[in-house]
Amino acid sequence: MALKEYNLEEVARHSSKDDLFLIIRGQVYDVTDFLDKHPGGPDVLLDIQGPEATQLFDDVGHSLEAHDILKEILVGKLKNQVTIHIGIFPDKW
Numbered sequence: 001m002a003l004k005e006y007n008l009e010e011v012a013r014h015s016s017k018d019d020l021f022l023i024i025r026g027q028v029y030d031v032t033d034f035l036d037k038h039p040g041g042p043d044v045l046l047d048i049q050g051p052e053a054t055q056l057f058d059d060v061g062h063s064l065e066a067h068d069i070l071k072e073i074l075v076g077k078l079k080n081q082v083t084i085h086i087g088i089f090p091d092k093w
């Protein structure tokens with residue numbers, strides 16, 4: 001799917017279990033199909049108030065695998081956002 005630029009209001013419209021977008025570090029993710037596959041369960045994602053999930057995502061200390069999933073469900077980014085790419089490194093090189 002082609003990546004799109006969204007404003008916050010547009011992202012916030014995707015707020016149900018049949019159509020849920022989240023924002024992590026200014027990137028917009030369509031988590032709808034991932035909800036039932038989330039090892040932490042669908043409810044933690046559905047219960048977030050609003051689309052901004054960066055802090056919650058980071059607080060869990062998600063693995064490299066989780067970060068790889070993000071790449072697959074990326075649908076776009078927030079308009080007028082500066083994106084900072086932070087690398088995470090495996091324990092062993």
Ligand code: HEM
Nearest residue numbers: 031039040044045053056057060061062063065066069070
């Ligand atoms: C779309 C973004 C997310 C993806 C792709 C994702 C993916 C994953 C994956 C793969 C795991 C298994 C452990 C690991 O590999 O780190 C996991 C565990 C977990 N996630 Fe997420 N997650 C996302 C967002 C969130 C958010 C926003 C929260 C909190 C609100 C959350 C809460 C948890 C919890 C509590 C676990 C631990 C489950 C357990 O081990 O009992 N996740 N997630």
